[in-house]
Amino acid sequence: MAANESVVFDYPPLPTYTLSPRPPIFTAIPDNILALILPVVAYWALSLFYHFIDVYDFFPQYRLHTPAEVLKRNKVTRWEVVRDVILQQVIQSLAGLVVAYLDPVEYIGREEYDVAVWAGRLRFAQRAIPRVLAIFGVDALGLASNLSKNGHTILAGALAGGHYPGVTQSLTLDSGLDAVVPAFTNWELLTASFIYWYLIPALQFTWAILVVDTWQYFLHRAMHMNRWLYVTFHSRHHRLYVPYAFGALYNHPVEGFLLDTAGAGLGFLTAGMTTRQAMWFFSCSTIKTVDDHCGYAFPWDPLQHFTSNNAAYHDIHHQSWGIKTNFSQPFFTFWDRLFNTRWNGDVRLKYERSREAAQKQVEQDASSAPAEETPYESAVISPATSTDSNARTRLRSKTVTLSPHVDSLKGVNHGVTRSVLHA
Secondary structure (H helix, E strand, C coil): CCCEECCCCCCCCCCCCCCEECCCCECCECHHHHHHHHHHHHHHHHHHHHHHHHHCCCCHHHECCCHHHHHHHCCCCHHHHHHHHHHHHHHHHHHHHHHHHHCCCCEECCHHHHHHHHHHHHHHHHCCHHHHHHHCCCCHHHHHHHHHHCCCHHHHHHHCCCCCCCCEEEEECCCCCEEEEECCCHHHHHHHHHHHHHHHHHHHHHHHHHHHHHHHHHHHHHHHHCHHHHHHCHHHHHHCCCCCHHHCCCCCHHHHHHHHHHHHHHHHHHHCCCHHHHHHHHHHHHHHHHHHCCCECCCCCHHHHHCCCCHHHHHHHCCCCCCCCCCCCCCCCHHHHHCCCCCCCCCHHHHHHHHHHHHHHHHHHHHHCCCCCCHHHHHHHCCCCCCHHHHHHHHHHHHHHHHHHHHCCCCCCCCCCHHHHCC
């Protein structure tokens, strides 16, 4: 039997650990490949959901634009949009494969050790408590002694500078002898676990968001302020005067790589995320981008309440009169506010004029070809066919029902907000 040995430890010793490669979520798909697949799946799943709403004309009262505007104001076909989005996603995936190839293997097994490291930092931070309290004339040691006598030993130990004489553990030393050494308290381990498992990932996610927002704001703004950049690259995206969900990544391939792929990659790399965290970050960024282009101001959409940068906010940027404002994307709008590039003014009449002009164009086209099915019927409204008179009636009714509802959306974080509608 090993004899007991008295050994002095200032802090609880850290546990040992053994590393092993992290097993993938799905056996057949490495995690870094899954991180490339999930954003693409999220993009088309959410886009098809919104497309279903468009085709079957659900929730017309929440549309930012009438179906007639989708048909008449956009300068690109839906097929061209799908083609360019797929091209961008191919480029995005190839870039991701290069990064994945260079990524080191992720290991697991040291989680308990890392939690103990944070617990040790908490213990070290407690050393400063008596000195801080002394500044305010409080005798921390005397207060700790009184608390200990009344049974509040843990609080007393914290006030005393992290001294917990009754919290110990047995440890077998390298010499084979058993020793009684300090141990961490439950509150230290619980707090350290919260920091390691939740607080740090949340800070990494927040940092990545700030990096993406900053990268996209300044590059996006440059593509509007520099005529060559706009004409050569960014003007393609603005062929969509009336955005819709699966047009979110409709860009010139060079712009798509620089603005979206490189921006998200930079956020991921500088935040020091794991591959599992990257799955969430890339997917959330994709979902937010699609939602910002969905063309609907839903009061129950959490993404449109999460930040003031939502579909209504970004839609203003797609209009000819708002194209030099609202550059921020995809999460927050602080750069627009800081550099005074946020749209301020009444947009109701501007939207109404666009609706009426598009409606008149559809009616003129329908009256000039009464025997033919209107292009709008096959392209936008519904899978069902109808006569021209019925089509014009539906177009007219949708225009009528849209305007009051959208103009009445005055919430702070959704729809056409009060700050957008009024100067």
